[in-house]
Structure formats: C-alpha cells, structure tokens
Amino acid sequence: MSMGPGVVEGYRKVAPVVTRDGGSVTINAGGIYYRQMNEAIRAAVADGTTHIVLDNVNGQRYIGTGVSAKGVKIDVHGTAGNDLAMFMDGPTIEVFGSAQDGVGNTMNAGKVIIHGDAGDVLGYGMRGGSVYVHGDVGYRVGIHMKAYENLVPIMVCGGKARDFFGEYMAGGILVLLGMNTQFAEQPLVGSFVGAGMHGGVIYLRGQVESWQCGKEVGITEATEEDMAALKPLLADYCETQGTDLAEVLSVPFTKLAPFSHRPYGKMYAPM
Amino acid sequence: MPVSFIQPEFKVKIDYDKCHKCGRCVQQCGWGVYNFNERPIPDDSKCRACHRCVTYCPAHCISIEKNQLAYRDNDNWSPAARKAIWRQAETGGVLLTSMGNPLPYTRIFDQLLLDACQVTNPSIDPLREPMELRTFIGHKPDSVGVEPDGQGGFRLAEGEGLQNNLTLNTPILFSPMSYGSVSLNVHKSLAMAAQRLGTFMNTGEGGLHADLYPYQDNVIVQVASGRFGVNQDFLNRGAGIEIKIGQGAKPGIGGHLPGEKINKEVSSTRMIPQGTDAISPAPHHDIYSIEDLRQLIYALKEASGYKPVGVKIAAVHNVAAIASGIVRAGADYIYLDGFKGGTGAAPQVIRDHIGIPIEIAIAVVDQRLRDEGIRNWASIIAAGSIRSSADVAKAIALGADAVAIGSASLMALGCHLCQSCHTGCCSWGITTQKPELTRRIDPEWGAEQLTNLVHAWSHELQEILGALGVNAIESLRGSRERLRSLGLDEQTNKILGVKPAGM
Numbered sequence: 001m002s003m004g005p006g007v008v009e010g011y012r013k014v015a016p017v018v019t020r021d022g023g024s025v026t027i028n029a030g031g032i033y034y035r036q037m038n039e040a041i042r043a044a045v046a047d048g049t050t051h052i053v054l055d056n057v058n059g060q061r062y063i064g065t066g067v068s069a070k071g072v073k074i075d076v077h078g079t080a081g082n083d084l085a086m087f088m089d090g091p092t093i094e095v096f097g098s099a100q101d102g103v104g105n106t107m108n109a110g111k112v113i114i115h116g117d118a119g120d121v122l123g124y125g126m127r128g129g130s131v132y133v134h135g136d137v138g139y140r141v142g143i144h145m146k147a148y149e150n151l152v153p154i155m156v157c158g159g160k161a162r163d164f165f166g167e168y169m170a171g172g173i174l175v176l177l178g179m180n181t182q183f184a185e186q187p188l189v190g191s192f193v194g195a196g197m198h199g200g201v202i203y204l205r206g207q208v209e210s211w212q213c214g215k216e217v218g219i220t221e222a223t224e225e226d227m228a229a230l231k232p233l234l235a236d237y238c239e240t241q242g243t244d245l246a247e248v249l250s251v252p253f254t255k256l257a258p259f260s261h262r263p264y265g266k267m268y269a270p271m
Numbered sequence: 272m273p274v275s276f277i278q279p280e281f282k283v284k285i286d287y288d289k290c291h292k293c294g295r296c297v298q299q300c301g302w303g304v305y306n307f308n309e310r311p312i313p314d315d316s317k318c319r320a321c322h323r324c325v326t327y328c329p330a331h332c333i334s335i336e337k338n339q340l341a342y343r344d345n346d347n348w349s350p351a352a353r354k355a356i357w358r359q360a361e362t363g364g365v366l367l368t369s370m371g372n373p374l375p376y377t378r379i380f381d382q383l384l385l386d387a388c389q390v391t392n393p394s395i396d397p398l399r400e401p402m403e404l405r406t407f408i409g410h411k412p413d414s415v416g417v418e419p420d421g422q423g424g425f426r427l428a429e430g431e432g433l434q435n436n437l438t439l440n441t442p443i444l445f446s447p448m449s450y451g452s453v454s455l456n457v458h459k460s461l462a463m464a465a466q467r468l469g470t471f472m473n474t475g476e477g478g479l480h481a482d483l484y485p486y487q488d489n490v491i492v493q494v495a496s497g498r499f500g501v502n503q504d505f506l507n508r509g510a511g512i513e514i515k516i517g518q519g520a521k522p523g524i525g526g527h528l529p530g531e532k533i534n535k536e537v538s539s540t541r542m543i544p545q546g547t548d549a550i551s552p553a554p555h556h557d558i559y560s561i562e563d564l565r566q567l568i569y570a571l572k573e574a575s576g577y578k579p580v581g582v583k584i585a586a587v588h589n590v591a592a593i594a595s596g597i598v599r600a601g602a603d604y605i606y607l608d609g610f611k612g613g614t615g616a617a618p619q620v621i622r623d624h625i626g627i628p629i630e631i632a633i634a635v636v637d638q639r640l641r642d643e644g645i646r647n648w649a650s651i652i653a654a655g656s657i658r659s660s661a662d663v664a665k666a667i668a669l670g671a672d673a674v675a676i677g678s679a680s681l682m683a684l685g686c687h688l689c690q691s692c693h694t695g696c697c698s699w700g701i702t703t704q705k706p707e708l709t710r711r712i713d714p715e716w717g718a719e720q721l722t723n724l725v726h727a728w729s730h731e732l733q734e735i736l737g738a739l740g741v742n743a744i745e746s747l748r749g750s751r752e753r754l755r756s757l758g759l760d761e762q763t764n765k766i767l768g769v770k771p772a773g774m
Contacts, residue, residue: 066503
C-alpha cells in the first residue's frame, strides 16, 4: 500500500460499471478503488434503489459504511474488506463469501449476513442490528457491544472464536455455536472470554472452562427460560445461514453474564 | 474505631463578628463543609478551597487558610507523599485526582521570550492597522494550480486551493470535554461562545446533546475508544471529527465515567443505560498500528462525506515519529496534548508522571514534519496548560497552528482549580451533574465570560504581532527565530530550535 493520501495501488480510481435492472442495480466492483465503489453504492441508495448487487468484490473496505436507509438490501459477491457496515443504520448486507476485520463497527441498525468466515474485532461498539457469521471468527469479537433503550445488538457466529470474545461487553447478545468450523481440534473459544464485561449476555453452545473467562463474568448453564428467549434468534440465524436448528439446539448452551454493571466501582481512592 | 492519619488540608475561618448568619455558605458549598447551628460551623476536613463560599459570602467574613501543621523536616518524604501513603493504606485504591499536573516541573513557556522590533524594522500598531488572526485547520495542498481569469490575471483553477479546512477567526479552540465530565450548561456555554467567536468547541467522548444542534457548525465531534454517542447522525452534525487516542493528563489509559454520573440526560447523549459505568478502553481495539489508524480516519471520511478528521494524542517520548505516522495516515490535523493538560478524573500517578511538556512536543513534531516535507499535510493544534496569550504566541512560534484551551476556559466559568472534578460535587456547577449545582451556570453568562476571555487574548495576540512587526499570525507560525530562551540548558535549546537570549 502506498502511503500517499488516498492512494492504494492495484485499484483503479474510476467509477465502476453500473447496470440497472428494474429496482435492482448491479455494480461491478472488480479492480475498483473502494471510494468510487462506495460512491456508486451511495448514489444508488440516494436514487431509491432497494437492491444493490456488488460483483467481483475483492477486499474493498467500508462497504455499507455510514449508509442510513431502511429496506435496502446489498448483496456482496466475493470477499468484503475491513469495516463492512461500519456506522450502518438500516440496510441488510449479505456476503456470499467471507469478510475481514471490523464488521459492524459502531453499527446502529440493520443486518449483516456473512456466509463464510470473518476476521477480528467484529461488532466493536455495536449498538443495534444483527451480524450473522456462518463460520469461524477471529480475536476480540463482540468487543464493547452495547445496548441502549430499544437498540439491542445481536451477533451469532457459527464457528469457533479466538481470545477476548465479548471483551468489555456492555450490552446485547453474543452467541457462539462452534459448528461450521475449519478448526475441529481447537477449543470452542480462546481465553479472556468476557474480560471487562459489564452488560449484555454471551451464549456458548457447549462448555467453557472458568480459566478461559474474565473475572467479571458468572458462568451458568442456560435455563429453559434463556433458551426460550434465544430460540427465535437462533431460528432466524438458521434460516439465513441454512443451518439445522435442531442440531443447534442438540447441545446445551452455557450462559455468561457479568456480576456487575460497575466492575471497577471500588478501584479508586478519591483524593 | 481507627482514626484517619490524614489531617485537613485547609482551615475555614469565619469572623463571627461580621457574619450575618444568613446561611449562604451552607447553601453554596457543594462539599457539605458547613452545618448551621445558630451560625455556620465548618468541618475543615471537607474543604477543597474552591472559594465558592468565600465569593458568595455577603459579609466577606470567610477566609480559607492552609492548615500549617508542622512536620519534622524531610525533603524526601513531603507531606503530600505521606498523605498519599496514608490514603492508600486506608483504602487499597488507585489515587484518583483531577485537573492538570501540579508538580513543580520546569515550565518552558516561562523561560521563553518573544522578540520585538526596534529602529531597524517598524513595529505595527494593531489598533489602526489590519492584523490577521484567521487560521485554517486542515490539509494544505502541495501546490496551487491557477488559470488565466480572462482579464489578464489569474484565478485558482477548479478544485485547487484549500479544501475541507476548518476556519477559525482566532487561533484558539476549546478543548474536548465531555458532557458527563462537565455539565450541559458548560457545554452550551462553550458552544455558544464558539459560534460567537468563529471557532470550535469539541464534544469530547460523550456525544452531542440535542440542545447543541443549533451550534453544530462550530462543534468538532469526538470519536474515542468507547464510541459513546457515536452514530451516523453525530458524524453528520460535526463540522469536523476527532479521533481521540490519548489525553495529556492520562496518556495510555482509558477512562471510567462512574455509573452515578450517568443520569438520564447523560445516558441519552452517550447512548448507554443509566447507572452503568461508561468504560473507555485504553486503546481503540480497531487501531493497533498506523495502518489501522488510517483505516479509521478513512472510515470516518467515507461516513461523513470527507469532513476534516483530526487525531488527538498525548505528548509522549516518541511523539515526533508518531505524529509523522498520523499525518501520513491521512489526518487533517494532529492535536498534541502536553503532560500538564487537565482532566475530569485521572489516576494521580499517571497524571503526575507520564508524558512530556507541550513546548517540546510542538517543536519536535513541527521539525519532524518539516524535515519530511509533509508539514502542509496537516495542522498542529497544541494544548496542555495554555495559560495566557503569551503561551499562545509562544506555542505558535514553536510551530503550532492553533491552541486549545480547557482548564483556562473552565476558569472563565468559575473554576478555582481545587482539583476535585472527580467527586462530582463541583460547587461552581462545572464538573457535576447535580441539578442544584449545574443551574449555577447560566449558559448565556458562561458564553459571555468565554467570549470575553478569548477576545482579550486575541487582542493581546494582535499586540504581540504588532510588536514583532508582522501583520498576520501566519507570519509567526513556526518562526522560532522570534523566540529566545532564558535559563534553559543547551540540549533543550537545541530540541526547541531556540537560541539563548543574547544570541
């Protein structure tokens, strides 16, 4: 990557080819720099387009970033780059492939469905909407997810996760299934699960050892009541991801919840 | 029942012969110092020396004195060091304090002197001649393209010249201070003053309250590690966006706004539940490198239609190299916060021992960016104890484009530097959310106080420029030749790029 302002080698800084078919717009993102590609997306949204198809995506960043619109569907064919759906407020993005880091960063509302794997720091500071990942995810997933009034963010990851899952979590629902994984030999989740957690809830399909978890979380088996609340969410996930709900529910879930909304309340001595 | 070893720091003296017995001191004190039993009876141990009672006593019969307890002389174990140990032995806690570093480190600004014209070049009278303070914050182009204007002259070619810069009528902004750490009336005062002055206030990490929307063209919105109050609407409203990496008072650590300060209004602005701690992680977990910072800068630009995006860091040892990376990452300005910068709450050990002076940071960052030929890519905003117009002039001569004032602006609203912001009981109604205290600041009055202060400093800056024989703040920027040092060592002079007085 060149470090001059806004210059990235290997991508052409030209408007992509856009074809319109009724209410649907197809953007050929092949070799196009993210800025021009995203301008085309925003222009389509501004025109009232409700279905946007991105073809030949290969790591372009910021797809759907800052897009505020209801009833808009964006299909991504290829690998979505970093900060997919950052600050997004409303649209649904479906990725037919994998996504990289920072999916749903500080996202407000909408839905992101990823049919492959995803990278690190997913859902950072996410305040609402949902992110469904089919496969494995990386480090610090669900970090500092928060909730406010009627906004409750939801993230479901179908594979396995690395360290710091749900770190600093302040709200929302974070679920890990451990099913669609490339890492059969690895544990369900890494270490420091829920470190610094002070709100929200984490559900793990299967077991976790207490040494894997942050000192701020309590570990219990999910109750029937918990599962009744979780089931519609899992059903929605299964429908979008083509996963078998009965198989998801065939293993008992573990619930992680924080002991306190104020984990560091007694740490200081005011002078 | 064990007693505390810590004795009161102050003595509250009341001249009862003069006292009206009106009880105003009881009502004014945010710390609960006074009991009223036919006359006010003070509890010295609660006094913070904030002078609210002194100021409002109609009889002028209250004085606050230092509790001059004798300790056996020991230069090594100061009374403050002993007090800290006793407090930690009582509590086991991290000592929490507020406002800027009070320790007697060298104050470099006070050892720098400005030049003036005498005989060989004329000074300028700013009262009768134009004196430009207007300042542009943002990326400046490497070159300027012009085209014939058809009348024998030239004009800027299309797309040339300054793009997406913030325009300041005077090179002074208000520092980021969050709603939550300060009251809404303080935020309103700052926003109104910024609009009247043609400069900017900064939300800090706490979101933008709806009452500030009318002033949004003079507001820089801040995105910090907790992402509190940050959504698309917030980014759309700001005139510029600032990524906060660090703060001079507490470099390298996060923040905890305690749950008891998260009332309904603060909760709605931060978009978090009431009563929950607002925890700002130490780093942004999407930034572990300059490349990651670039990713966030461009995410914010993408989301905001390419508004200017600045990056605020604490001045630390390797600040010049870090600044170079930040500028190369695409920041439109870099905000340097020196180690004497204020705070609403910080661990004492961090506040007092981490970071470097702002004077040094400005000089080394300006020099590094010049050496690399990228000084025009970003502006430098300097902060961290700017106490007067002289400090502003010296900071700009060292290489800053503008300065930001936090502590000074709070002093304009009544702050007496009692270093107790973290208690949430500020008698002056500044760093508190208690309604009976916050209503002490009328935003209209606050805006006038702030406007007066910045106007006064701006006039003084014009006087300084006139004495220097230049007619624009641009001509002082980075002009270290107009500075001399007094009593600084050779190495420091070299780092500052300043000659000693007499040379």
